[in-house]
Amino acid sequence: MTSAIRAEGVRKSFGPLMVLGGIDLDVGTHEVVSLIGASGSGKSTLLRCLNLLEPVDSGRIFLGPEEITAPRFDVNRVRRHVGIVFQAFNLFPHMSVLRNVTLGPVEVLKIARAEAVDRADELLRRFGLIDKRDEFPDRLSGGQQQRVAIVRALAMQPDVLLLDEITSALDPELIGEVLEVIRELAVSGMTMVIATHEMSFAREISRRVCFLDGGVILEEGPPDVIFGEPREARTRQFLDRIIAAGRL
């Protein structure tokens, strides 16, 4: 399996607060990897480092064969290939759904507007959003907004998609429609790194699960091993708490 995105000894601190203490992670093409762990364990920061939204303090990140943490590497080029979807959607409120989706392709990829619109329509149709194409984000439900945010990232035709707790801000009855989209993407072979609290979803969809604790990947493996017979006491503790909370 060829490597899609790979982190080597990535460290990141905010002032005196160490968030990532040396992360090694290799995600293969078409692979789906879930990051689990308590709030503050570094999941979101790791994702934001992977597309260089946060500069790393030390360590290296490779996209395919290229080191993107090399000095003077064009960060905008990285982000054309690595999409991210945020917990709070972060749609552009002053733009219609269609404009949200076509902004990147038109202004960054320099695709002709008509073609970008055709491609956006195709994606919106595929994810059941075509009748919302001319609406503004504040007219959509949370689930619809998050699906638009996913479509916006997909419109860039990324090699890797990073999902940062994308269902955490949603009402429970809206989570299903968003997870359905991710399921479809996994089936179609999209390479994804997913930070999530949805344990049963992580178990179902991932080929590999990484448990983050204190800024390092404490344990990783196939979902059945991590959720079934974890090696580390910390992992068991975390999962026990999740089970006690009724989330697994």
Added chain:
Amino acid sequence: MSGETRPTPRARAVRPLVVAAASTVVFFGVLALVITSAPGWPRVQAAFFDPGVFEAALPGIVEKFWINVRLFVIAEALILALGLAIAVMRSLPGPVFFPLRVLAIAYADLFRAVPGLLVIFFLAFGIPTLRLPGVPRDPFFWTVIALTLVYSAYVSEVYRAGIESIHPSQEAAARSLGLSRAQALRFVILPQAVRRVIPPLLNDFIGLQKDTVFLSFVGVVEVFRESQIKQSILFNFTPYLGTALIFVVLTVPLARLTDWLVARDRRRGERRAT
């Protein structure tokens, strides 16, 4: 329930209007009575409210007012551009842009500190005296420049407040699509920021419109000087009333427009929050 009858919905809707109308009539009635019963009222009425003088002075006032209008229309267009440039300069990140940031801060500090009239004097009297070849000597030109410099300092702060009010997650979303910092500013941050600051911008422009009477201090016969001339010819202050009214007629619609925009934004904000 007691024997008291509940008001019908219609009566409930009409009643506040009746109360408001009645209290308005009483308030202004009493005020008018106090003023007109003052011992000096007949003299004030003759000096400030002479219909004949008003009619005679008005055409000249309206004509000269166009000079003020020309001034503030040109200045407002320049201010919108320069204010934005200063605000963007000030929000540039990183150590490389430190000098530009310092320049922007110094600019905003200086031109907000110095009284506008002094800036006009320095430019309109000072620069023509240099007799530099090719440099305009027209006081109107230099007043446009001076007011542009002064108001751009205020307006840049308004823009900056708008830019800083946009949540960083918007920039993160834009940058994550591969947009450069400049593109994120242009397509995502500024359109939202400008929409938010339109009310305070209009507020600054109301101030600017009144400051156009400073033109008269550097020798241009505009609306204020015109009413002064008429006053000295006719020995009557009514021309000033005409000038005051013309500014009211200009400003009140702008003030209502500002209120309406604020109310509309609030409604939108509520809709978004639900």
